[in-house]
Amino acid sequence: MRTRTARFLGATAVAACACLTLTGTASAVAPANGLQEVLAAAGSDTTVDITGAILADANSAAAQGSWNTDPDDHVNVPPLLSGTQTFTVPADPFGDEVVYSASNPAPNGSSQGKAALKASAEAFDGKTDIARSSSGRGSSDPATFEYYAFATDGVTWSSSATGSGAGLTLTLAQLRGIYDGSITNWNQVGGANAAIVVYLPQTGSGTLSFFTGTVLGFDPTTKPVTIKRFQEHDGNSIAAGDRAGAIAPFSIAQWIAQGNAVTPDKRAGFTVNPLTGAGFNGSPVAGSAGGYTPAFTTAFLGSRSVYNVLDTRTPSYDQAKRAVGFDDGDSASTASPLCGGQLAATIQQYGFLTVSGPGGLSCVRS
Ligand SMILES: [Ca+2]
Ligand SMILES: [Ca+2]
Numbered sequence: 001m002r003t004r005t006a007r008f009l010g011a012t013a014v015a016a017c018a019c020l021t022l023t024g025t026a027s028a029v030a031p032a033n034g035l036q037e038v039l040a041a042a043g044s045d046t047t048v049d050i051t052g053a054i055l056a057d058a059n060s061a062a063a064q065g066s067w068n069t070d071p072d073d074h075v076n077v078p079p080l081l082s083g084t085q086t087f088t089v090p091a092d093p094f095g096d097e098v099v100y101s102a103s104n105p106a107p108n109g110s111s112q113g114k115a116a117l118k119a120s121a122e123a124f125d126g127k128t129d130i131a132r133s134s135s136g137r138g139s140s141d142p143a144t145f146e147y148y149a150f151a152t153d154g155v156t157w158s159s160s161a162t163g164s165g166a167g168l169t170l171t172l173a174q175l176r177g178i179y180d181g182s183i184t185n186w187n188q189v190g191g192a193n194a195a196i197v198v199y200l201p202q203t204g205s206g207t208l209s210f211f212t213g214t215v216l217g218f219d220p221t222t223k224p225v226t227i228k229r230f231q232e233h234d235g236n237s238i239a240a241g242d243r244a245g246a247i248a249p250f251s252i253a254q255w256i257a258q259g260n261a262v263t264p265d266k267r268a269g270f271t272v273n274p275l276t277g278a279g280f281n282g283s284p285v286a287g288s289a290g291g292y293t294p295a296f297t298t299a300f301l302g303s304r305s306v307y308n309v310l311d312t313r314t315p316s317y318d319q320a321k322r323a324v325g326f327d328d329g330d331s332a333s334t335a336s337p338l339c340g341g342q343l344a345a346t347i348q349q350y351g352f353l354t355v356s357g358p359g360g361l362s363c364v365r366s
Helices: 002-019 047-060 059-066 110-123 172-179 206-216 240-245 252-259 317-324 345-347
Strands: 039-045 075-076 087-089 098-100 130-134 145-160 197-201 227-230 246-251 268-270 302-311
Touching: 039 047, 039 317, 047 059, 047 075, 047 252, 047 317, 047 345, 075 317, 098 252, 110 130, 110 145, 110 206, 145 206, 145 252, 172 206, 197 206, 197 268, 206 246, 206 268, 240 246, 240 268, 246 252, 246 268, 246 345, 302 317
Parallel strands: 039 075, 039 130, 197 227, 197 246
Antiparallel strands: 087 098, 130 302, 145 246, 145 268, 145 302
């Protein structure tokens, strides 16, 4: 690997020198570098589907005819594989092929995606080039991480449309009471007489850390309440016998995308429900199946940015930025299609609010 890396480092250096002559485009993202790289995104479950659409656009014939002329291959690694399923990230000039499987699981959730990005930067192998993240910068993140917020999601509580908590509106105080163990029966909050079965997403989930850290403001595992786990945004992963009594946080964007059939429907009859006393009191979703749109605002305590994270140390950093970032000029005209506003309709179809950044950008860097 060392020999190949050294050889292609030479090629990168040549490309970098060539770009220095393009003085008129100093603020643009770097040009295609002539290397066919594999740009792999991994991590968040919340953004796996919208990222799939973003990367499919980057791989499209239109992109290859305009900006992705190498062409680089953008690969979206699923967070979870079932049974004997495998997923292969092809080799490229910087890294060998990676085969994810039951024995070599893919990064599942934002934390693991960012850990994989950091490891790839340190190894200079680019096996993960982009971390999908539904959580912002953490205190232990390397300074070389760049966060590109590209959309806004909301997290609210969900219950089964045919269960004991169907059709309810909860106050923030009630939701917190359920998760701290002081409210244990749906009839205490206007529902049927049945025990509330309390669910949280899998550990390492960005939705988990946002829901507990921001919406609840405490860690329920330190409270006198029994917590069960599910794979976030997947109602089918809640035990069938628990569904009628279950409560679980759910990404509004994921719920909409599933309801709009742009991604497989895993809602299992769960609905995303109003939460009052948290900055936005209405229904979080408008419209009907196939045409759902997000109805919450950024004033909602449960609203959160979602990000693509890059590490400036990875071998394909500049090329990854061409798909999901922008450069120091803060100009929409020289940004990636995602950050230049060209994918706004896709972002909305997948249930997210769009972002307004400086200079007409549709991303914010932090
Ligand atoms: Ca390239
Ligand atoms: Ca790579």
